[in-house]
Amino acid sequence: MQFDLVVVGAGAAGLFCAGLAGQRGLRVLVIDHAEKVAEKIRISGGGRCNFTNRDAGPANFISNNPAFCRSALARYSSQDFIALVQKHGIAFHEKHKGQLFCDDSAEQIIRMLLDECEAGGVQRWQPCTVADVRRMETATDAEPAFELDTSRGRVLTARLVIATGGLSIPKIGASDWGLRLAQRFGHAIVEPRPALVPLTFDAQQWAPFSALSGLSLPVVVSTGKGKEKGRFLEDLLFTHRGLSGPAILQISSFWQEGQALQIDLAPEQNLQEQLMGAKSDSKRQLGNVLAALFPQRLAQAWIERLGLNSQRSMPECKDKDLQNLAQQLQAWQLTPNGSEGWRKAEVMRGGVDTRELSSQTMESKRVPGLFFIGEVMDVTGWLGGYNFQWAWASAAACANSLPMNLSNQ
The missing domain is CATH 2.40.30.10 (Translation factors)
Known part of the structure; x- marks a missing residue:
C-alpha cells in the first residue's frame, strides 16, 4: 500500500499530526504496536489529562539545544489547543499554575484526537509492528521515499514521521524503537534518562x-x-x-x-x-x-x-x-x-539530538522526508501540561509544513 505520510506512534503527537495532515488532503496511515491508542493520555493527570498549560513557553523546556522549541511553540500555542478543545465541547478547569485538566475524563482528549483523524480520513493499524524501514534513494516529492516492512504487509510512503515517545512507563508500551531508527539513519542521541521522577x-x-x-x-x-x-x-x-x-x-x-x-x-x-x-x-x-x-x-x-x-x-x-x-x-x-527509574518516570529527558532537525518542520537534516515529533526528541517540559503542549506544537509544525494534496502533484 502507498501513502503520502506514515506516522509511527499513536500517542498524543502522532495522532495529532496524523489528523492535521489528513485534513490537508494527504493519505495518512498511523501504525502502533499497542492495542490501545494514547495510553499515556489515558493515565495522565489522575485520569483527567493535564492537556496543556496556559503559560507554556520556551523557558519551561529543557534541551541541549534550548532555542529549538521556540518556533514550534510560537506557531502553535496553548491557546490554539485550548480553542480545539473548546470546539469539541470538552469542559475543563485550571487546577494550579496554569495547568488545565478535563472536568470529566482523559478519554475525551483521546476521542477528540481520533475524531480529528477520522475527519482527515486517516487509516490506523493497531496492533502492528514495523520490522524494517528502508530509504528509497530515487524518491521525489510525489514518489515513495520510504519502504516499511510491517506485520500487516509492505508499505510505501513519501514521508515518515517518528512519534514513538520516550522510555518512561514501560508497562504501557514504551519502546526505544524510534531512538534505534534515528541512530540507524545517522542521528546522534542525547543520552536518555528518567525525568519527572x-x-x-x-x-x-x-x-x-x-x-x-x-x-x-x-x-x-x-x-x-x-x-x-x-x-x-x-x-x-x-x-x-x-x-x-x-x-x-x-x-x-x-x-x-x-x-x-x-x-x-x-x-x-x-x-x-x-x-x-x-x-x-x-x-x-x-x-x-x-x-x-x-x-x-x-x-x-x-x-x-x-x-x-x-x-x-x-x-x-x-x-x-x-x-x-x-x-x-x-x-x-x-x-x-x-x-x-523508568517505571515511575513521567517522561524521558534526552532523545534525538535536535541540532540535526529543522526547528521549523521537525524534518531531519540528514534524511529528507524523515521527521521526529514529541517526546522522542531531546525536548523535555516541566511538570504541568508542558510535555503535552510540546506534543501538540511539534506535531503541528510537522503537519503544517507538508505540501497539501501531495499525491496529486
Whole structure:
C-alpha cells in the first residue's frame, strides 16, 4: 500500500499530526504496536489529562539545544489547543499554575484526537509492528521515499514521521524503537534518562526520615549551576525510599548523578528570626514552637536528628542550637543515590539530538522526508501540561509544513 505520510506512534503527537495532515488532503496511515491508542493520555493527570498549560513557553523546556522549541511553540500555542478543545465541547478547569485538566475524563482528549483523524480520513493499524524501514534513494516529492516492512504487509510512503515517545512507563508500551531508527539513519542521541521522577536515597542515610512517609509540605528545592540550575517552589512528599511530590518531580529533570539538592523547608520565612523571637518572649517548649511552624512529625524528626531536647523551654535553648536548627531546615542539603527509574518516570529527558532537525518542520537534516515529533526528541517540559503542549506544537509544525494534496502533484 502507498501513502503520502506514515506516522509511527499513536500517542498524543502522532495522532495529532496524523489528523492535521489528513485534513490537508494527504493519505495518512498511523501504525502502533499497542492495542490501545494514547495510553499515556489515558493515565495522565489522575485520569483527567493535564492537556496543556496556559503559560507554556520556551523557558519551561529543557534541551541541549534550548532555542529549538521556540518556533514550534510560537506557531502553535496553548491557546490554539485550548480553542480545539473548546470546539469539541470538552469542559475543563485550571487546577494550579496554569495547568488545565478535563472536568470529566482523559478519554475525551483521546476521542477528540481520533475524531480529528477520522475527519482527515486517516487509516490506523493497531496492533502492528514495523520490522524494517528502508530509504528509497530515487524518491521525489510525489514518489515513495520510504519502504516499511510491517506485520500487516509492505508499505510505501513519501514521508515518515517518528512519534514513538520516550522510555518512561514501560508497562504501557514504551519502546526505544524510534531512538534505534534515528541512530540507524545517522542521528546522534542525547543520552536518555528518567525525568519527572521520584528520587531515592541510601537506606542508611534515609533511615531518620523514612518514618515521615506520606508527609507533604511546600518547599523551595534547587540543584545545579548556571544554565543547568533548576529551582522550584512546589509541594514535597516524603516516601519510604526518598522524596517525591511536584517539587521533586520538577527538580529531577535538572538533577545529575552526584549532585546535592538544596531544600528550604520554610520558604519565604526567616526561621532564625522566628526562633530567636520565640526565645525572647515565650516560655513554650522547643517542640511546641517548631510544631506550630511545621508538621509535628517533621519538627520532632529534626529535633532528634540534631540531638536537641524537644521539652526544653525556649529561654533555655542555646542561640547556636536555634541558629543551627534554622539553617538545617532552610538549607537542607542531601544527595540522592538515584531515582525510581523508568517505571515511575513521567517522561524521558534526552532523545534525538535536535541540532540535526529543522526547528521549523521537525524534518531531519540528514534524511529528507524523515521527521521526529514529541517526546522522542531531546525536548523535555516541566511538570504541568508542558510535555503535552510540546506534543501538540511539534506535531503541528510537522503537519503544517507538508505540501497539501501531495499525491496529486
